[in-house]
Amino acid sequence: MANDHILKRFDEELERLNATINEMGGLTEAQFAKALQAVRDRDTAIAEEVIADDARVDALDVVVQEQTVKMLALRQPMAVDLRVVLSSIKIAAALERIADYAKNTAKRSIVLAQGSAPPSAVAGIDRLGRLVRAALKDVLDAFADDDVAKARDVWDRDEEIDQVYTGLFRELLTYMMEDPRTITACTHLLFMAKNIERAGDHVTNIAELVSFRNTGQNFAEARRKGSGALYTTDTAP
Numbered sequence: 001m002a003n004d005h006i007l008k009r010f011d012e013e014l015e016r017l018n019a020t021i022n023e024m025g026g027l028t029e030a031q032f033a034k035a036l037q038a039v040r041d042r043d044t045a046i047a048e049e050v051i052a053d054d055a056r057v058d059a060l061d062v063v064v065q066e067q068t069v070k071m072l073a074l075r076q077p078m079a080v081d082l083r084v085v086l087s088s089i090k091i092a093a094a095l096e097r098i099a100d101y102a103k104n105t106a107k108r109s110i111v112l113a114q115g116s117a118p119p120s121a122v123a124g125i126d127r128l129g130r131l132v133r134a135a136l137k138d139v140l141d142a143f144a145d146d147d148v149a150k151a152r153d154v155w156d157r158d159e160e161i162d163q164v165y166t167g168l169f170r171e172l173l174t175y176m177m178e179d180p181r182t183i184t185a186c187t188h189l190l191f192m193a194k195n196i197e198r199a200g201d202h203v204t205n206i207a208e209l210v211s212f213r214n215t216g217q218n219f220a221e222a223r224r225k226g227s228g229a230l231y232t233t234d235t236a237p
Contacts, residue, residue: 010075017067017088018144021095024060025140028095028102031057032136032199035102035109036129039122039192042113050106057099064092080216087213091143094202094209098136101195101202108188117185118175124168125192131161132200139206151210155219158204165197 031050038047068089071077077085135154142150172186172193208218 010071010077010081013067013071013075014081014084017064017071017085020060020063020067021088021091022140022144024057024064024092024095025136025143027053027057027060028099029133029136029140031099031102032129032133035105036126036133038106038109039112039129040126042109044110044113047106047109047113051103054099054103057096061092061096064088080213083213083216087209091206091209094206098199098202101199105192105195108192112185112188115185117189118182121168121172121175121186121189124164124171125189125196128161128164128168128193129196131157131164132196132203135161135200135203139203139210142207142210146210146214148211148214151207152219155204155207158200161197161200165193165200168193 031053034046035050037043038050068085071085075081135157138150139154141147142154169190172190175182176186212218
């Protein structure tokens with residue numbers, strides 16, 4: 001009976017841990033969506049909300065750390081349970097970083113709203129952001145449902161995100177070379193694009209962790225990176 005009681009308590013703690021991560025994921029997704037809206041609509045009030053609400057994500061990250069440390073110290077989990085606990089720490093850290101990128105994007109949107117930027121470039125930021133937001137939503141669903149197949153689909157889609165980022169990067173450089181008056185705005189857009197692309201990388205990390213916690217393995221092959229062309233030199237004649 002004592003062992004049954006201990007197991008029940010541990011299961012309840014695991015449920016609370018998952019609930020905390022789900023809450024953190026939902027808030028992070030909302031933060032990311034609002035940051036994109038702030039850029040798209042030049043809405044500084046929404047941008048300020050994103051900046052202020054980042055502390056709520058940070059607080060949930062601390063809760064996850066406290067819950068996992070307590071479980072490791074008191075329950076000494078093994079096998080699957082240990083994978084769940086360890087992956088929870090990493091998933092929370094990834095969500096915290098995604099929220100930070102949303103906050104940084106919101107901060108830059110305030111500066112951007114005070115001037116002008118090429119509309120097509122702003123639309124490109126929105127397109128990139130929508131891809132990452134969709135991937136974030138799907139990976140959170142995969143986490144909630146322990147759905148490794150859905151996590152794998154998110155992992156595969158990272159290449160498309162990288163390709164869109166590469167195209168946007170080159171477009172922004174072209175604007176700056178052709179019209180120096182766009183340099184300030186395009187520089188902010190470049191940083192936004194990089195923040196969003198990095199958020200996408202953290203989404204794929206979460207997808208790998210969903211696989212690890214359920215199967216004990218990450219996805220076998222190396223992830224294809226569509227942005228690799230940015231760091232290669234074309235030597236063709």
